[in-house]
Amino acid sequence: MRKIAHTNHRTLSQRVYNDALKTAMTDRVMLPDRLLTQRSHLHDASPALGALYDSYSWAAHSLKARAWLQAAFVFNFLLMSFDYLVSPSLLMATLVIRGFMISSILLGLHMLWGRQRACWIQGATLLAVSATIMIGTGALGALGGVSMFERYITGALFTVATAILFFPIEFRWTVIAVVAAILLHAGMLIIGPVPDPLLALSTSCFYSGVIIAFASTRKATLRSQWNSFKSKIRELRDQEALASLNAELQVFANLDPLTGIQNRRSTQEDIARIWDDPAYAKPAIAFLMLDIDNFKQLNDTFGHAAGDDCIKGVANKISLALRDGDIVSRYGGEEFLVVLTGTTASDAFAVAERIRKFVESFRLRTLGDVPASRVTISIGLALWQGDDTPEMLIKRADEALYDAKHRGKNQTVVAAPVQDINACAGQGHRQKAHYVA
Template structure:
C-alpha cells in the first residue's frame, strides 16, 4: 500500500510537472519571451504565471517534503525507545506524545502533500510542523528535567530548520515558520527548567541566528528555482522553434518552388516507400506539356512559368489525397496512383488530360488567351518491379503519345513485351490513337 501511494504521487507529480512546463512554453502572452531572458523575481501581479509556476514547483519538490515527513515519522517513533532508555518514567508520555499525537499530525501532513494544494494550505503545513516539533520537544524535555530539556529543545529547533530547506513553500510562509519556531523556543527556554538561564539565553540566540541563516538560504534557493523554471521554458521554446524551422526546411526541400508540388527527389523517396508493398497496385503516369518550347519561345518565360503552374494545379486538383504528383523535369510531371488497376488508372489519366484542355494560359492581362494540352504515358507496376523500371516504361509510352499525335494517353506494354491484360483498356487506347 505504501509503495502504491508513493507510485501514485510520483505519477501525479510527473504529470503536473510536464503539464505546467507545456502550458508555460506554449502561452507567450502569459509568459513573454523577454521575461525569460531578464533577471526578475516571480511576477506578483500575474496570477496565471504564479498558478503555473506553483504547480511546477510543487511537482518538482513535493517528493522532498514527503520524504522529510516520512523520515521524521520513523525517527520520532525510534526516539520512544531512546526516551525510555534515558528516563523510564517517560515511556507513557513518549508513547502518547510521539507515538500518538505527533505521529498522527505528521502522517496527516504527509497525506496532504500527496496532492497539490493552495499555497496558503502548503504554507500552513510548515507552521504546523514547527509548532508540533517544538511543543513536543519542550513537553518531553520538561518532563525529563533539566538534563534533557535544553537538548530536546535544541534538537527540535534543528529539526524545524531542516524542514525549512525541504518544504516547497513561498518565502513569506518560511519567515512565518521561522518566527514561530524562534518565539516558541525563546518562551520555552525562559519558562522551562534550565540549569543556567544566562547560558541558555546565549545558546538560544546562537541557534535562533542559525535558523535565520537557513531561512536566507531558502530565499536564495527560491530564486534559483525560478531561474531554473525560466531556463527550462526557454529551452522548450527553442526546441519547438527549431523543430518548426526544420519542418519548414524539410518541406521547402521537398517542394518544387515554381509549382508547389513535390520535386523529383522527394517523389523518388515517396515512390520507393509506396513500392515497398509488392501486393499494392500502383500505376505511374508520365505527363509532358505539348509544344511547350514553342509557347516559351513565342511568349516568354513568364507565360511558360504560368502554364507550368496551372498544369500542376490542375493535376493536383484532379487527383485523390492518396495519390502523388511531382514536377519531374522542366515541363514534365510524374503521377503515382495507389490502389489503381488498369481501368481506373486510365480513367484518372483521361480526367487529368481533359481538365488541362480547359485551362486558359496567359489571360487577357498578358494579351494572350490560349489553351494547352498534355501527352500522357501510363504504366502499371508488375510484381516486385523496381519503380525506375515502371517509370521508364511510362516514359516510353509518353514518347509514343507524342509521336502519334499528342494530347492523348498511351498505355505501356507489360515488362515482358505483351499488351495490357484489360480488353476494355486496350480498346480505349486504340480508339484514342485512331
C-alpha cells in the same frame, strides 16, 4: 497501501506538473515572452500566473516535503528507543508524546501534502511542524531533567532547520515558522530546567543565527526555482518554435518552388515507402510520365516567363484531375510523374485521359495581341507487372511517353499489354490509346 498512495501522489503530481507547463507554454497573455527574459520576482506575477506557478511548484517539489515528513515520522519512532535508553522513566511520556501526538501530526501532514492545497494551508504545515517538534521534544527534555533538556531542544531546532529546506512554500511562511521555532526555543530556555539561563540564551542566539541562515538559503532557492520555471517555459517555447520551423522547412524541401507540387526527391521517398509497405498491392500501382508538348518552341516564342506560367498552369490542371491519395511531382523541366495506387488498368487509363483533357482545356495567356496559346501534353502509362522495381516502372512509362511523342503527341500510350485496356481505349479514346511492348 503506502506504495499505492505514493504511486497515486506521483501520478497526480505528474499530471498537475504537465498541465501547468502546457498552460504556461501556450498562454502568452498570462505569461508573455518578454517576462521570460526580464528579471522578475514571483510577487510581480499576476494572480493567474501566481496560481499556475503554485500548481507547478507543488507538483515539482511536494514529493520532497512528503519524503521529509515520512523520514521524520520514522526517525521519531526510533527516538522513542533512545528516550527509553537515556531515561527509562520517560517510557510512558515518550509513548504519549512521540508515539501518539507527534506521530499523528506528522502522518496527518504527510497525507495533507498528498494533493495540492491552498497556499496558506501548505505554508501553515511548516508552522505546525515547527511547533510540534519544538514543544513535543522540549516537553520530553524537561521531563528528562537538566542533562537532557538543552540537548533535546537544540536537536529540535536543527530538525526544524532541515524542514525549512524541503518545504516548497511561500517565504513569508518560512519566516513565520523560523520565528516560531526561535521564540519557542528561547522561551523554553527561560522557563525550562537549565543551570544558567543567560548562557543558555546566548547559545540560543547562536543556534538562531544558524536557522536564520537556513531560511536565507530557502529564499535563494525559491528565487532560483522561479527563474528555473521561466527558463523551462522559454526552452519549451523555443523547442516548439524550432519544431514548427523545421516542419515548415521540411514542407518547403519537399515541394517544387515553381509549381508548389512535390519535387522529384520527395516523390522518390514516397515511392520507396509505398514499395516497402505491404498494405499497397503492387498489381494496383501505375506510373504516369507526362511531358508538355512543344515546350521548347513555346519557351523560345513567348519567353521564359511564359514558360514558367505554362508549367504552373499544367501542374494545377494535373492536380485537379487526380484522385485523393494520388501523387504528382515535377520530375524534370517540363516533365511530371504521377503515381497511382489502388488502381486498375481501366481506372489508370481513365485518370491519364482526364489529366490530358484537363490540360487540353488550359490556355496560356501571353502579352500583347497574341492569342492565348493552346497547351497539350503527352502521357506514358506503365502498370506494374511481374517483378517491376520503381526504376523499371519509370523507365517503361518514359518509353511509352517517347512513343506518344513519336505518334503525334497529345495522347496516352500504355507501356505494356494490360487486361481490359482495349475496352478502355474503345470508350471514346481509341484514337489516343497506343501500346508499347
